[in-house]
Amino acid sequence: MTAQTQLSSGAEDNDTASWGGLELLPGHPIMWVLILSELVVFGAFLLTFSGARVVDPQGFAQDQMQLDRLAGGINTLVLLTSGLFAVFAIQAVNTGNICRSRLWLVLASLGGAIFLIIKMIEYRAKFDAGIGLESSTFFTLYFLITGFHALHVVLGIGILMVVAIWPSRINVETGAAFWHMVDMVWVLVFPVIYLVR
Amino acid sequence: MKKSLEITDVAAIDMAGSCIASVRTACVVWGIASITTLIAVILALGDNAVEPITLNMFATGFIVAVGCIKAALILRYYLGLGPAAGSWRAMFIAFLIVIFLGVLAAQGVVILMTPQAAS
Amino acid sequence: MKYQSQKVALYYIYGALALFAAQILFGVVAGTVYVLPNLFSEILPFNVIRMIHTNALIVWLLMGYFGAAYYLLPEECETEIHSPKLAIIQFWLFLIAAGAAVVGYIFGIHEGREFLEQPLPIKVGIVVVALMFLYNTTMTLLKGRKTAVSNVLMVALWFVALLFLFAFYNPSNLAVDKMYWWYVVHLWVEGVWELIMASILAFLMIKMTGVDREVVEKWLYVMVSLTLFTGILGTGHHYYWIGTPGYWQWIGNVFSTLEVVPFFAMVVFCFYMVWKGGRDHPNKSALLWSLGCSVMAFFGAGVWGFMHTLSSINYYTHGTQVTAAHGHLAFYGAYVMLNLAIFTYALPYLRGREPYNQQLNMWGFWITTSGMAFMTFTLTFAGVVQTHLQRVLGMNYMDVQDQVALFYWMRLGSGIAVLIGVTFIIWALVVPPRAASVRAKISQPAE
Ligand code: HEM
Ligand code: HEM
Ligand SMILES: [Fe+2]
Numbered sequence: 063m064t065a066q067t068q069l070s071s072g073a074e075d076n077d078t079a080s081w082g083g084l085e086l087l088p089g090h091p092i093m094w095v096l097i098l099s100e101l102v103v104f105g106a107f108l109l110t111f112s113g114a115r116v117v118d119p120q121g122f123a124q125d126q127m128q129l130d131r132l133a134g135g136i137n138t139l140v141l142l143t144s145g146l147f148a149v150f151a152i153q154a155v156n157t158g159n160i161c162r163s164r165l166w167l168v169l170a171s172l173g174g175a176i177f178l179i180i181k182m183i184e185y186r187a188k189f190d191a192g193i194g195l196e197s198s199t200f201f202t203l204y205f206l207i208t209g210f211h212a213l214h215v216v217l218g219i220g221i222l223m224v225v226a227i228w229p230s231r232i233n234v235e236t237g238a239a240f241w242h243m244v245d246m247v248w249v250l251v252f253p254v255i256y257l258v259r
Numbered sequence: 260m261k262k263s264l265e266i267t268d269v270a271a272i273d274m275a276g277s278c279i280a281s282v283r284t285a286c287v288v289w290g291i292a293s294i295t296t297l298i299a300v301i302l303a304l305g306d307n308a309v310e311p312i313t314l315n316m317f318a319t320g321f322i323v324a325v326g327c328i329k330a331a332l333i334l335r336y337y338l339g340l341g342p343a344a345g346s347w348r349a350m351f352i353a354f355l356i357v358i359f360l361g362v363l364a365a366q367g368v369v370i371l372m373t374p375q376a377a378s
Numbered sequence: 379m380k381y382q383s384q385k386v387a388l389y390y391i392y393g394a395l396a397l398f399a400a401q402i403l404f405g406v407v408a409g410t411v412y413v414l415p416n417l418f419s420e421i422l423p424f425n426v427i428r429m430i431h432t433n434a435l436i437v438w439l440l441m442g443y444f445g446a447a448y449y450l451l452p453e454e455c456e457t458e459i460h461s462p463k464l465a466i467i468q469f470w471l472f473l474i475a476a477g478a479a480v481v482g483y484i485f486g487i488h489e490g491r492e493f494l495e496q497p498l499p500i501k502v503g504i505v506v507v508a509l510m511f512l513y514n515t516t517m518t519l520l521k522g523r524k525t526a527v528s529n530v531l532m533v534a535l536w537f538v539a540l541l542f543l544f545a546f547y548n549p550s551n552l553a554v555d556k557m558y559w560w561y562v563v564h565l566w567v568e569g570v571w572e573l574i575m576a577s578i579l580a581f582l583m584i585k586m587t588g589v590d591r592e593v594v595e596k597w598l599y600v601m602v603s604l605t606l607f608t609g610i611l612g613t614g615h616h617y618y619w620i621g622t623p624g625y626w627q628w629i630g631n632v633f634s635t636l637e638v639v640p641f642f643a644m645v646v647f648c649f650y651m652v653w654k655g656g657r658d659h660p661n662k663s664a665l666l667w668s669l670g671c672s673v674m675a676f677f678g679a680g681v682w683g684f685m686h687t688l689s690s691i692n693y694y695t696h697g698t699q700v701t702a703a704h705g706h707l708a709f710y711g712a713y714v715m716l717n718l719a720i721f722t723y724a725l726p727y728l729r730g731r732e733p734y735n736q737q738l739n740m741w742g743f744w745i746t747t748s749g750m751a752f753m754t755f756t757l758t759f760a761g762v763v764q765t766h767l768q769r770v771l772g773m774n775y776m777d778v779q780d781q782v783a784l785f786y787w788m789r790l791g792s793g794i795a796v797l798i799g800v801t802f803i804i805w806a807l808v809v810p811p812r813a814a815s816v817r818a819k820i821s822q823p824a825e
Contacts, residue, residue, distance in 0.1 A: 081596055083344065083345045083346070083347055084347065086343045086344060086345070087338075087339065087340065087343075087344055087347070088338070088339040091596075092599055092600070092603060094347075095599075095600050095603050095604070096603060096607070097338075098350070099603070099604065099607045099608075099636075101351070101354055102354075102636065103632060103633070103636065105354055105357065105358055106632045106635075106636075107628075107632060108358060108361075108362070109357075109358070109361045109362075110628065110631070110632065112361055112362050112364075112365035112366075113365060115365055115369060116365050116368045116369060116372075119313070119369045119372055119373060120311075123311030123312075123313070124311060126311070127311055131300060131303040131304065132300060132304060134300075135296055135297070135299060135300030135303070136300075138296045139293055139296055139297070142289055142292050142293055142296065142329075143289065143293070145289075145333065145337050146285055146286070146289045146337075148337070149280065149282075149285040149336075149337055150282065150285070153281075153282055195623070195625055196623060196624055196625065202624060202625045202628065203628060205625075206625055206628055206629065238337075239338055242333055242334075242337040242338045243338070245333055245337070246330045246333040246334060246337075246338070249292070249326055249329045249330050249333065250326050250327070250330055250358060252326065253299070253322045253323055253325070253326035254323070254326070254358075254362055256303075257299060257303060257322045258314065258319055258322055258323065258362060258366060259311060259312065259313065259314055
């Protein structure tokens, strides 16, 4: 609401049709409602993770030793790069180059696919070591958080594909916004779950 | 609104005034984020501890801050959450600060609870 | 009223009000049996009384939604209902099915699964009724104007029917049974019914405040997103300690806590629209019900829901009077008040009168709402004491019930107040006042 009053004061009272400021951001405002909700959920999960760690520091430390930091790091690089491609896709559509925009979108989702493959390898190694969703609080949260995130990558690839089929400007911006949110969440998940110990 | 460096730098300013970084800025952002990630991974791989260790507040703060800054860069330049976003931008920044402080506070408690002080 | 076929809504509204009266009566009887346990034990056991109370509730709420849909779709779609005749047949079929279910219950024929006790043939009947309704309304939607309000309402009603199909599957393993049971119960009240609530409130706000449809629709989309985002995985708050895997606790804790947000958004929405658009609409009582609905839903569902939604708290409070307190205020605040809001709004148009008996209606609002609030408080106190004695100290269930008997008397008292308030409301809605026999049609306010 504060955004609304702030934005509408000064200008003519144009908030009758506004989204409280969200319409000033790239992409469709509803995507921003979703992004905000997603951040709240992932934020809550990360804080829950930190809180649960306080309850059982030793257990968490032991379990965390088994995580594959290299895979996590590579995946961070993969997503960052893929996010860069999504930015290129927007630039391309802005300059009217639909073909190139499509290409970048496909490359960005390819990055997502690589991320998922590495994630699968990581999960497989855990399962092979006899670690599952209910092994311990640490691993429950590890699988839930990274699993939720991986599902968002899957969804994101789907969105990028749809957007590549209909690459209007607003579509590309909306799809890319979702993709960047996924990227951004991972950038926070990685230090909190893999690195801090 | 004063013309800050980022504003002159952007290639795309749409009618509403939101801005997504130019190719060059985006590449710079990507470079910074990737290098810090690489360093983090190398540092993490470098230590061959068999016993779990507890990081001190400084190291923790550094790691989480780097993550949050990466997230802030993504927000600002990839997502295009520019000054036009008004108070929404403050919301997002506040979100990152909450994560940063929350994780740091938890680490503080963990350190206090661990018998041997942090290394 | 612009369209003749809107009149079929009258059947549904009157039917719903009749069942509402029955629901409250049986509630009061159940509350009496609680304090005088042997009262009807020979003729009508408590479980049957309770079943009639809760089933009448669900059926009249659904009937109210059907009526609301038949009333608002023509106005939204700017066309007549596809087949008013089918709508009337559907009404009678629904009423007969409900009546048959009640007779069956009295003779002890039921499936014993709370809220879904209807014997199989009745369930099939309900599906047939739903299909008739969906056919009729979808055809209406398809031939007319498509608005956000009508689209959201129709999508939600489709899912109400689809989710009901889970009621047909009743696995013998109790934990698995509960998983499916909640697919119906939770995904109804914290999912698609909430969408119905958002869309009907949006309709009422467009009509009564005169705020641009465009603005209202944006709010509607945000409320829909928030509801689905939190409500679907929020189901996890029912999978805490019932034999389901432990990860549900984390999912349930996070998502169901966030379920408060859409309810809060609805409060902000209603008050903001009224503040923005003004309160010039002649039907003051309909406006009161709409605003009251958003507020009481926020307290009943949001606040009282959150009270026991964290797994560590639910470990102790599960299935105590705390749950009953929440169930009552949430159902009343969200869905009873929603229906009464749209009834209060629509009836004057349907019957071509000035908004009549506003005073009586508003008295009914305050008495009933206060009664339900007081009932919620007494049950909450009873629940807290019960949780402490039974779940923490480990006292025997029946001994604890003796300890909280006083609260049950107070619940009965507030229940009688509710009965009086509901009498006022129904009287105000159904019986035309003597003085206001002016048959002047009130003008439709500009959209
Ligand atoms: C519009 C108002 C009402 C609504 C929406 C409503 C709703 C409900 C619901 C949802 C339940 C099931 C609760 C659960 O599963 O935990 C229930 C049970 C019950 N209701 Fe109501 N009710 C209303 C009015 C009343 C009134 C006026 C009374 C009278 C005192 C009453 C007495 C009871 C009793 C005794 C039970 C059984 C509780 C138990 O088994 O422990 N209700 N009602
Ligand atoms: C209008 C919306 C809502 C309605 C009508 C409603 C109604 C009910 C009812 C009737 C029950 C009892 C079911 C039974 O017989 O076991 C129940 C249980 C429950 N509700 Fe809600 N509810 C709503 C929203 C919410 C929200 C938003 C939350 C959380 C924030 C919530 C949290 C819970 C929990 C945790 C239980 C389980 C209680 C137990 O373990 O015994 N509810 N709800
Ligand atoms: Fe629920």
